[in-house]
Amino acid sequence: MRSAQVDGLLLAIAREDRGLTTIRFAELLSQELGRRVWQSTVSRIELGDRQPGPAMFAAMLRVLRCEKSELLVSESEARSA
Secondary structure: OOOOOEOHHHHHHHHHHOOOOHHHHHHHHHHHHOOOOOHHHHHHHHHOOOOOOHHHHHHHHHHHOOOHHHOEOOHHHHHHO
């Protein structure tokens, strides 16, 4: 069984809905995690080239103030992939 995957498009939409650029989002994630998060990392996740680890995903939820179900690929989409 595969772990749940972040839907990059949903992440980008949630970020943009909150008025955050990828640069600002990376800065806020850096503050949450206590380590540097690069803008390119955020972009790669949004493009689907990479998946966040558990700590990064939790930080994203806190920064965006959203539920995990709002950012995950739906089960039907995951099955067809």
